Amino acid sequence: MIMLEKSLLVGQGLHRDVYQHPENPKLCLKVRMDRDRVNRGDQEEQREQTYYRLLAKRGVPWEGIPEFHGNVETNLGPAAVFELIRDADGTVSRTLEHYLADARITEAHLNELIFELNQLKNYLLRHNVITMSLKPKNIVFQRLADDQWRCVIIDNIGNSDWIPLMTYVPLFGRIKIRRKWQDFERRLKRMYPLNDAVLRMLKFI
Numbered sequence: 174m175i176m177l178e179k180s181l182l183v184g185q186g187l188h189r190d191v192y193q194h195p196e197n198p199k200l201c202l203k204v205r206m207d208r209d210r211v212n213r214g215d216q217e218e219q220r221e222q223t224y225y226r227l228l229a230k231r232g233v234p235w236e237g238i239p240e241f242h243g244n245v246e247t248n249l250g251p252a253a254v255f256e257l258i259r260d261a262d263g264t265v266s267r268t269l270e271h272y273l274a275d276a277r278i279t280e281a282h283l284n285e286l287i288f289e290l291n292q293l294k295n296y297l298l299r300h301n302v303i304t305m306s307l308k309p310k311n312i313v314f315q316r317l318a319d320d321q322w323r324c325v326i327i328d329n330i331g332n333s334d335w336i337p338l339m340t341y342v343p344l345f346g347r348i349k350i351r352r353k354w355q356d357f358e359r360r361l362k363r364m365y366p367l368n369d370a371v372l373r374m375l376k377f378i
């Protein structure tokens with residue numbers, strides 16, 4: 174059993190606490206928290222893992238999403254193990270929320286944000302990777318080198334539709350991906366109405 178402690182905590186969402194693996198800095202463990210506000214059970218996790226297995230079988234490269242490494246037991250309960258996305262300097266990569274919350278920061282990275290968001294969209298379309306809602310808190314902007322960046326979706330992968338046509342028929346998948354991307358653009362516009370750099374960015378993604 175893996176022992177987790179607060180000092181290893183690297184992120185928190187509404188449903189999961191994310192810890193760095195105590196022995197492997199390249200991995201993180203996601204532990205479900207049954208916070209009383211929200212409890213979507215482990216159904217969501219099952220859906221995510223089923224979808225990950227499908228992508229692995231298809232041989233999709235782990236460029237736009239972190240690799241999944243199975244489940245383990247911890248002192249805090251069962252955990253799902255994923256690749257932990259880090260910048261070149263070793264710090265855990267920050268989410269788009271960080272880069273979009275302040276117009277000066279967005280402006281400073283505008284070119285690479287535009288380029289990498291387009292890369293991410295193309296990755297999803299090329300490999301038919303379906304997502305649920307795309308949100309800035311669920312995408313990290315990884316700095317691989319001074320002039321090399323990458324967007325990685327760290328949460329909300331997969332399809333909740335009852336008839337999984339999108340998952341198995343690429344044409345339907347592409348329609349779905351484009352629709353999710355449009356929703357994402359609308360969400361950014363809504364979330365950052367006063368960030369002029371975000372509004373300019375949206376013209377190019």
Ligand SMILES: Nc1ncnc2c1ncn2[C@@H]1O[C@H](COP(=O)(O)OP(=O)(O)OP(=O)(O)O)[C@@H](O)[C@H]1O
Binds near residue numbers: 257
């Ligand atoms: N693979 C990863 N690499 C780097 N950071 C990560 C990774 N996975 C999660 N994080 C960080 O931890 C936070 C919470 O993780 P995650 O989004 O998976 O939790 P969640 O509870 O499912 O989220 P939500 O509130 O969107 O449902 C993220 O916003 C991100 O900052």
Ligand SMILES: [Mg+2]
Binds near residue numbers: 186187310311328
């Ligand atoms: Mg999340």
